[in-house]
Amino acid sequence: MNFKTFSFKLLMPILFAAMALGARASSHREAPLIANDPLADNTDVYAFRSPDNPNTVTLIACYIPTELPFGGPNFNTFGENIRYEVHVDNNAALAGDEIIYRFTFSRTNQDPTTFFSIRLGQINAKTTYKCERTVNGGASWQTIIENGVVPPPNIGTRSIESGVGLGTTYNALMMSAITTSITGEKVFCGPVDDPFFVDLGGVFDLGNLPRQGGAQPRDGIGMFNCHAIAIQVPISTLLKTGAPSAPTSILDGDYVIGVWASASRRTTRTLQNGVYNETGNWVQVSRLGMPLTNEVVIPIGYKDYWNAITPYQELADQLLDGFFYNPELALYMDDAIFGGAVPAFGPLRIQRNSLGAFDFGYEKNGLYSLKGTAAVAGTALDDAIFGTLLLPGPGKARSVDLWPIFHTGVPNFPPYQLATGKNGNPLAVGKPFINNFLPNGGDMLRLNMATPITPRNDPAFSSEGIIAAAVAGLTQAPYNTSTALEFIPNMDGFPNGRRLEDDVTRIELQAVAGVALAAIGLWYDDFNGTNPVSQDLIDVLTYNTGVDKNDKVFQASFPYMAAPWSGTESN
């Protein structure tokens, strides 16, 4: 098949380049050290094609977790002496990032004689920023915005709207803070309603998600704010050098970007009578690409270390890989291990005997028995094509699904195609549904910018992202009637990038429960040879954490996130 050969040729050079380099989130208060440095704490990263401006991609990095809207008198804002950066890799063959946006902030007190944050038109801790950009991996930088304005905190109607305050509306403050850079990016930096949603209290009480015993689910981030950096970038700016100016298909491999964000501080802080002096080199103290990685995949002993390294350094680290090969969460989705101890995950059960042959249980072999066999020849599991990254050894059950989802993205190449058309052989050619393959080995949010947008008001729009697309491709006509590459709604959803609406907690828990394996034909244990939509699969697909949408409605235009909760309206 032409298609196969084409992909093969395309992938080979990329992978060899990656190997030659020696290789190989959502997170709120996710690691011990950074939990104590809220200003430099990444909380989430989003990347999606802008629904109202499809020639652009919107990148969002949120910082400062669980800001209380009424957290006065010194309300949260971006910190000084911190480098906030949004990084983009668009070419796995080149070392490191290609594009970096760097934001640095300054605060001034317009009226240091008051303890109020806003009074009589004056703003204390008034924050402005400079945005610099590099498009050559940091070799040279250009300042693209000077004196960008950060809106003040949404303290309350007296401070914002009344004549003794600013005498305006919060919406006007927010809209007037949107700036266009000299190179054409639209930028917003400021407080917003935290777009993330999760039952924090349930999940960290030993995985009580959804809460059992009839307890009501609670959005642990409901009514909290965060500080967001939002950049709307023309796709042409993010595109890999040499890529065609129009995509060759909706899964064009040249249109994949990897996005991650970070915060860095200077090495040395010296205290002196109410003043902090910061000197020395910049040291990364926080980063985020994929949601929840450092929150629920990396165990506590490694979280600080994980925050300190770059995605590119991960490839050399074998230890971290182990947490994806055999994730802690999988212990709680397996009756043979601790499954019985986490009743909330009851519907989530991993394949222990898929197709009567493959065991994806903790420290089991997964597909390793196929290594080097004729069955995998010509697929992504063929060492001759992809090297040994996907089948690195025995006892690494999830090296074929969780590891690549977080480290390389997923190629449009067997076995990573939907079971539709595979006639029962998961390794055969099937229905394409994703290509966000950017094999640099590190944790990033990978987005194929060629994939069309599912309108937010489309009845088919689903916060289940790619899982919804996969279900449609397997079960719904016309999608399940051919192996042709076609747009299926929500192919533009997580983990192909991340839209604000995507319910990443649910998607990731379903992924740990093996839903990606099922999508490509590695059915659940109760598959009886006829209908793959078995009870186990239905259980996984209908699993819901109880909190599956944000507490505020998103905006239809940039910066898309909702205005921050006001200090006097929130609970």
Next chain:
Amino acid sequence: MKSIIKNSLAVLFALFSLIQASASSHREAPLIADDPLADNVDVYAFRSPDRPNTITLIATYVPLQLPQGGPNYYSFGENIRYEIHVDNDPSRPGDEIIYRVEFKMINEDPSTFFNIRLGKRNQKLVYNLYRSYNGGASFGLILANAPVAPTNIGKRSIESPIGLNKPYDQVSNQTISNSSTGERVFCGPVDDPFFVDLGGAFDLGDLPRQNGQAKDGLACKNTSAIVLQIPINYLRKRPFSTYRGILDPNYVIGVWASASRKKVRTLGTGTETHSGDWVQVSRLGMPLTNEVVIPVGFKDYWNSITPYQELADQTLDGFFYNPELALYMDDALFGAAVPGFSKLRIQRNSLGAFDFGNGKNGLFALKGTAAVAGTALDDAIFGTLLLPGPGKPRSVDLWPIFHTGVPNFPPYQLATGKNGNPLAPGKPFINNFLPNGGDMLRLNMAVPATPRNSPDFSPLGIINAAVRGLTQAPYNTNTNIQFIPNMDGFPNGRRLEDDVTRIELQAVAGVTLAAIGLWYDDFNGSTPLTQDLLDVLTYTTGVESNDKPFRSTFPYVALPHAGDGDCGGPVAAANRAEEYGTSLIGVSSNVVANTNAPNVVADNYPNPFSSNTTIRYKVEKTTDVNISVFDRAGKLLNTLVNETQDSGTYDLRFEGQGLPAGLYFARITTDGGKSVQVLKLSKQ
């Protein structure tokens, strides 16, 4: 008697001048707001109601902790010195007594992202408590490796056998320790005992809210408390002197708390190292000082100095002489701009003579006159601290309340018995005078405790005592020293219940001046209980008490809110309609509802067990039953039963001999599904 007091005061003040001297706070200053672990939140000091020979000192740190704030919950930090300081003798420089707490953190199970799992705790804290009796020259270790209770994450993590297997109150109370020198100590997470409408207050003083309901911004929030219960004799000024009654000046202590970090922090790859001298980064004595008195430009500086250094600082004094809040309680200034404060109006023309408005002279016109001779305003007795100059109207009330405490000496006695002259001797109501010039919480330990369940108990503290002393028999019928309920309340120390926000706003509105006979402007010569005074006294912020009841015994503060409870965020809106319902059913003709209803119900006893335990289970209807026991690593130890069984009750014995102590799982598989029973083996 008067002369005794006068002499002792004169001596104190003479010494004081030689030395050359002059809050509740959540995120109160810019720098410390970004360093929550080292951020002082509140300080309390009161005679222990159930153990009146002791004083309880409480310092809270780490503000606004969300009960659901995982996976790395809040706690005290390492590399920070948390200190509670006590001054009991202003004639000696600096503190007399310092308690220092240092914490160490360990992860018992670094392989999990959960904070508590299978009896193991991550970020588990222990602490050492040190004490200095010589102002910090030397410290003795009086409690080593004492435990800190874990975060109250939720029932599964705390109560269930896969967590700690104990109720939270037991987990928390078991951490109460006794030092080798007799102090009772608790360090750990608690419900934040403070209460205030943060959202209203900082929205330009919308307190009480003019539109909308008041809301306690600290409700549902936790904090980390250091609680010390200390025999009064440990805290008294030395050498001991003869007891002189409930306002004995030798029983006054000044209390403040601080947090210090090392001067230099160096970041490595996921590490921090700390070196150099210790530098104070946060402090707190009186509630709200650095939150609403000190303006933003001086907050970081205020945090970095000690109370003793304040005396040399003239700039800070200005914020008390002419407080910003007073601008909003004065119709001639910004009064109209803050309608929330409309009931609070400062005396601009008290007794037809005295103007306490910002920039006005207050009592300065009396300086050096015969009228003030022999009073605290006499330069010959008290020096020039109370009448330092013109244009400093609040040098006679707000400044001393925050910097020296209030002596039992005219004019600082209630108007009762003064016959209209505020400078005359009146009814004593307070003596927490400790003239070291710095911001501290000053408590006279001789004042009896008002029982918390007494009908007379009031969170208005001294203001309530003053009102009784002015208006209520028998208190208002003589000028004798007698105990008036709530004389043990703020600002004479601070009880957990005291509504300090309201009291301080009333004090800024001049209520103390009124108490000593400097009546409000609408006083017509007959009754001092005028509308202006009633307005001030009946002012309320809308939030008057804590969201949780306090406990009647040590450590008094309430247990922390649980992460899985009502405080863990708003209830989520209903889930979306199920996306897959139709599509899945359309394809699958043989989807069968799986009820998963357990056919077998099991329990085991004893649990925990030391040698063997009996698993009792009941079979509802005939089924295949397999009961197997696994260890924590998932290794199969034994299959206890594997057969078809009829309905009935069965007992199975499981032998723990030869097995290490720990958790084991009995997995019960039947036709109806699987369930797991946790068996806890504890060895003697």
